[in-house]
Amino acid sequence: MDIKNRIAKLKDEVIELRRDFHRHPELGFQEFRTAGKVEDYLKGLGIPVKRLANTGVVGLLEGESDGPILLMRADMDALPIQKENDIPYRSVNKGVMHACGHDAHTAMLLVAAKILLEYRSRIRGKIKLLFQPNEETVVEPKGAEVMVREGVLEDPRVDAAMALHIWTPLASGQIGTAAGPVTATLNVFKILVKGKGGHTGFPEQTVDPIIIASSIVQAVQTVQTREISLLKPTIIMFGKIAGGTKSNIVPSQVTLEGSMRYLYGGGEGSEENPEGRLKRIVEGICAAHRARCEFDVHMENRAVINDPQMTELARHTAEEVLGQKGEVLSYFSTAGEDFSEFTERVPGVLCFLGAGNREKETDYPHHNPRFNIDESILPVGVEMHVRSALNYFST
Ligand SMILES: [Zn+2]
Ligand SMILES: [Zn+2]
Known part of the structure; x- marks a missing residue:
C-alpha cells in the first residue's frame, strides 16, 4: 500500500x-x-x-x-x-x-x-x-x-x-x-524612568517621568524605521506602562514593559544590534530630560x-x-x-x-x-x- x-x-x-x-x-x-x-x-x-x-x-x-x-x-x-x-x-x-x-x-x-x-x-x-x-x-x-x-x-x-x-x-x-x-528572536525588556515627583501646578519643580516615558514609546520606533533595514523585520511593542496615583500629582517614577522581536542579528557583535540601539535611545532620552533610568533586557527565545x-x-x-x-x-x-x-x-x-x-x-x-x-x-x-x-x- x-x-x-x-x-x-x-x-x-x-x-x-x-x-x-x-x-x-x-x-x-x-x-x-x-x-x-x-x-x-x-x-x-x-x-x-x-x-x-x-x-x-x-x-x-x-x-x-x-x-x-x-x-x-x-x-x-x-x-x-x-x-x-x-x-x-x-x-x-x-x-x-x-x-x-x-x-x-x-x-x-x-x-x-x-x-x-x-x-x-x-x-x-x-x-x-x-x-x-x-x-x-x-x-x-x-x-x-x-x-x-x-x-x-x-x-x-x-x-x-x-x-x-x-x-x-x-x-x-x-x-x-x-x-x-523563520521565527523571531524575542527579547523582553523593562524600563524604569526615575524622575522627581511633585505638584502638577508647579511642573518646573519636578522631573516628570510620564512625559519622558511617552517620548520613549514614540522615539524607540525609529529603531525599526530609521536604523535597521526594513528588509530585516524588527518589532518593538509596549505591553505595559505604569506610574502615578492621582491626576494632580507628578509621580516620581514610571515603568514600561515591552517586547522586541527580530529575525536578524542580535547582541552587541551584530550589525543590527537592536537591544543596543533601544538602550541608547532610552538612556539618551532620560539623560536629555534630567531623569535617571534602569534598563533591563532578557532574551526569551532566539x-x-x-x-x-x-x-x-x-x-x-x-x-x-x-x-x-x-x-x-x-x-x-x-x-x-x-x-x-x-x-x-x-x-x-x-x-x-x-x-x-x-x-x-x-x-x-x-x-x-x-x-x-x-x-x-x-x-x-x-x-x-x-x-x-x-x-x-x-x-
Ligand atoms: Zn503558541
Ligand atoms: Zn506553538
Whole structure:
C-alpha cells in the first residue's frame, strides 16, 4: 500500500487523538496526562521510551540498519486561555486551552511513528521522537532548554532535527518554510524612568517621568524605521506602562514593559544590534530630560534558523506531499519558538503547516480564544513527517 493510502486509513485515529488532547489541555510542565498517553501509545507500538524534563517523553525508533540520528519534535503544552467556541470536544480544564495547535502536533507525530515503523527497512539510522513540554514558557525555563540540558541531543547523538507547526495564518493546503530565520528572536525588556515627583501646578519643580516615558514609546520606533533595514523585520511593542496615583500629582517614577522581536542579528557583535540601539535611545532620552533610568533586557527565545540543506529536503518533501493541489511557500514569521534550542546545535528545519479555512472558521489567529484548526490537514502533517524522515534517510 502506498504511504498516502496507508495514512488515509488512519485519518480517524489521528483526529480522535487530537480531539482527546484538545479536550484535556495541560499547561507547561503539567502535561502529566498527555505525556502518559504518549508513553502508552509508543510502548504499544514497541518503541522504547524515557522521560526527560519531568513531563517530556522521548521514544527511540530504530531502523533496520545503522546511520544518522534524526530528531522529530512535537510540543504538547496548552495555554492559559478560556475557550470561547462551542465544539463537541471543547476543553474540560477551565481556563486552559490548546490555542496553538500543539494537540495536533502530538497526534500527528504519534501516528507518523506508527507508519514509520512499517517502513523500518527504509530507515537507515534512528529516529528520536521527542514530545516536548512547556514550549509556551508559562513558567521559566523553556521546555526545549530543559530537554537539551538533560541530554536529549546525546546518547545517541542527534545529527539533524525537524518540526512542523500548525499555522492558521496559512490556508489549508499550503506549507511554508524558508532557509535562514523563520521565527523571531524575542527579547523582553523593562524600563524604569526615575524622575522627581511633585505638584502638577508647579511642573518646573519636578522631573516628570510620564512625559519622558511617552517620548520613549514614540522615539524607540525609529529603531525599526530609521536604523535597521526594513528588509530585516524588527518589532518593538509596549505591553505595559505604569506610574502615578492621582491626576494632580507628578509621580516620581514610571515603568514600561515591552517586547522586541527580530529575525536578524542580535547582541552587541551584530550589525543590527537592536537591544543596543533601544538602550541608547532610552538612556539618551532620560539623560536629555534630567531623569535617571534602569534598563533591563532578557532574551526569551532566539530565532529558529533553518539549515539550507534540511530546508531543501523539507521543501521537496512538501511538494511531494501536496502535489498539484497544494502550494509550497517561502515563508517566515515573527512568532517565537523554542525549537531554536535544537537548530542552534544541529542542522534543522521548521515548517509551517497551513490549517486556516474560513468556511470552517479555523482562520482565527494562534492564541485567540476562538482558535481551531482544519482537521482535514492532519493526514497532510502525518505524511509530511513520514516522507521527510524517509527522504532524510535516503539521501
Ligand atoms: Zn503558541
Ligand atoms: Zn506553538
